[in-house]
Amino acid sequence: MEIVKSTMTPYKEALNCLSSLIIPRTRADASTIRFDLMFDYLKILELEGPVSQLNVIHVAGTKGKGSTCTFVESILRNCGFRTGLFTSPHLIDVRERFKIDGVEISQEKFLTNFWWCWNRLREKTNDDVPMPFHVCFLALLAFKIFSVEKVDVAILEVGLGGKYDATNVVKAPIVCGISSLGYDHMEILGNTLGQIAGEKAGIFKQEVPAYTVPQPEEAMSVLRDQASHLSIPLRVVSPLDTEILKDQQLGLHGEHQYLNAGLAIALSKSWLQRTGHEESIFLNNTQNTLPEQFVRGLTMANLPGRAQIISDPSFEQLVFYLDGAHTPESLEVCGKWFSSVVREETQSAKSCKSEQILLFTCLSVRDPRLLLPPLVNSCASHGIRFTRALFVLNQSAYNMFGAHATTQDEPQVDVSWQLTLQKVWDNLIHGGKGKKQEELNTAKGDESSSVFPSLPLALNWLRENAQRNKSIRSQVLVTGSLHLVGDVLRLIKK
Known part of the structure; x- marks a missing residue:
């Protein structure tokens, strides 16, 4: 044999x-x-x-x-x-x-x-x-x-x-x-x-x-x-x-x-x-x-994934602000850090328009009603408001020990938790006038939040958005999960 x-x-x-x-x-x-x-x-x-x-x-x-x-x-x-x-x-x-x-x-x-x-x-x-x-x-x-x-x-x-x-x-x-x-x-x-x-x-x-x-x-x-x-x-x-x-x-x-x-x-x-x-x-x-x-x-001292800033290699105007905050207290601090950096960058490049986008997820054992308000309020108190929030799965196609990824779409992906996050966000931003939980956004029009069945799809949307709006600096805050931060780093470096 x-x-x-x-x-x-x-x-x-x-x-x-x-x-x-x-x-x-x-x-x-x-x-x-x-x-x-x-x-x-x-x-x-x-x-x-x-x-x-x-x-x-x-x-x-x-x-x-x-x-x-x-x-x-x-x-x-x-x-x-x-x-x-x-x-x-x-x-x-x-x-x-x-x-x-x-x-x-x-x-x-x-x-x-x-x-x-x-x-x-x-x-x-x-x-x-x-x-x-x-x-x-x-x-x-x-x-x-x-x-x-x-x-x-x-x-x-x-x-x-x-x-x-x-x-x-x-x-x-x-x-x-x-x-x-x-x-x-x-x-x-x-x-x-x-x-x-x-x-x-x-x-x-x-x-x-x-x-x-x-x-x-x-x-x-x-x-x-x-x-x-x-x-x-x-x-x-x-x-x-x-x-x-x-x-x-x-x-x-x-x-x-x-x-x-x-x-x-x-x-x-x-x-x-x-x-x-x-x-x-x-x-x-x-x-x-x-x-x-x-x-x-x-x-x-150096610690990746904590208050780390990295530009997308394909689009200089697409910048990721990475922080693995995942508690109410740490997300408040994260919002303060992000706001201060954005204000400093805005002052140093007054002629460049910018938009702030949130890329977020968290474990289902955590309560987004306790996590998202401190982040949003911390940013808002410093004059920073997100134009859009993107919600993705807590872990992409990578396993936790660094195996290679696949970018193939999963036909049967459960995004119910991400829809829950989206509903909390929309209620927070729109005062209870958010979208229905069963509605899955596809990142079109002027919607203020979107759910993606995979992280690669969310990153593709961010890059397409940067390509469409070359005169605008897209500042993407990635937070809520260290696993998410790690996956974003891995995909960017690929």
């Missing part, structure tokens, strides 16, 4: 294996049973010792934890340390989650470590200890990569919650941080800020310093109680003073990033102090100045 060899590349094969570990995300994902299995996986992979030797900075939060981790990594890398950064989610390629010295890991190193973990887990797991969920596998892979690469510091962003997150198997981090808290993933973490704060505070450990930013009192009281229970001080840090950077700008844009930068500075200082490196960095600095290495780190 003839044996047919697979034409699949080793990398694609690894991505398919990862995809096989995906399960629907429910409250069961955060169960203690699944979290306890992480310790079994560490034993199988013989990673207990290596993980205990990592000098970890652990960060949880609702908003800004990825930005905080990015600032920390950049600061400590500029201080001369070999850094490992583990974040989620990725935008285009899963390797974005694993950075060594600020650069995503190569395919070769990814595959070497991936198959090392995969083969051992496939051999040793059973009915009692099954293969890990994909989020658990990715955390295990990060531990393996950072151990092999012998990083000086491992910065770990919590994926979801904190107490039962896969990264929380680290028993003795050097320092912990909690970024801004808000309402998100309530189907898993709880319906109140207090419950959400309790899950986030699950990363606190005895004898490990903890830092946070100003929080709503309901959340802050829970964080304080948890810290007190562990007999550790909880320090609340202030936003970075804009004067400290003088004429330089943070590498991550938006006023809210000064709060994340303040937390990152505190975490970096604590890590340097507790690892015996503080004196060498701060030796010749006065009390009110930051070391040069810190300033470089803050100004050179």
Whole structure:
């Protein structure tokens, strides 16, 4: 019998294996049973010792934890340390989650470590200890990569919650941080800020310093109680003073990033102090100045998909403003950032007309009635109003691990959720005089909103619109979902 060899590349094969570990995300994902299995996986992979030797900075939060981790990594890398950064989610390629010295890991190193973990887990797991969920596998892979690469510091962003997150198997981090808290993933973490704060505070450990930013009192009281229970001080840090950077700008844009930068500075200082490196960095600095290495780190930090601006390669006048905001609070901040950038660009090019278009989607577990008003009101308060809103599927034809896309139209695409978003939008904009939910727009005439069955179709419409109106600068805000932001980036770069 003839044996047919697979034409699949080793990398694609690894991505398919990862995809096989995906399960629907429910409250069961955060169960203690699944979290306890992480310790079994560490034993199988013989990673207990290596993980205990990592000098970890652990960060949880609702908003800004990825930005905080990015600032920390950049600061400590500029201080001369070999850094490992583990974040989620990725935008285009899963390797974005694993950075060594600020650069995503190569395919070769990814595959070497991936198959090392995969083969051992496939051999040793059973009915009692099954293969890990994909989020658990990715955390295990990060531990393996950072151990092999012998990083000086491992910065770990919590994926979801904190107490039962896969990264929380680290028993003795050097320092912990909690970024801004808000309402998100309530189907898993709880319906109140207090419950959400309790899950986030699950990363606190005895004898490990903890830092946070100003929080709503309901959340802050829970964080304080948890810290007190562990007999550790909880320090609340202030936003970075804009004067400290003088004429330089943070590498991550938006006023809210000064709060994340303040937390990152505190975490970096604590890590340097507790690892015996503080004196060498701060030796010749006065009390009110930051070391040069810190300033470089803050100004050179880079995080795609957050307050990112990119022009379409085919049409210079078509510009995308990308931000993965997906909570009421972060969408309000996103609107403020978008408005400020649009106003600045308008002032610098007074002769050029412009229009603002919204490209939006969100998960069906989120309430668009809570998400869209803060965005619209924030923009409107700064004089920015969208001429049209486009609603697309939350995920295009790409899968979450970076497989290739297809632009073929799906004949049976369910757009009921996007029609719901459209109805909320039309009611918001037209004061309850919106279109019927069952009506599917086709982006014609002067309609103020449209639904598209695929992201490529929406991008095609934007490009055709730019072609028809060459004298107008189309400023497209892409927000509501990091998956959407990643898909737009991937399509633009193609």
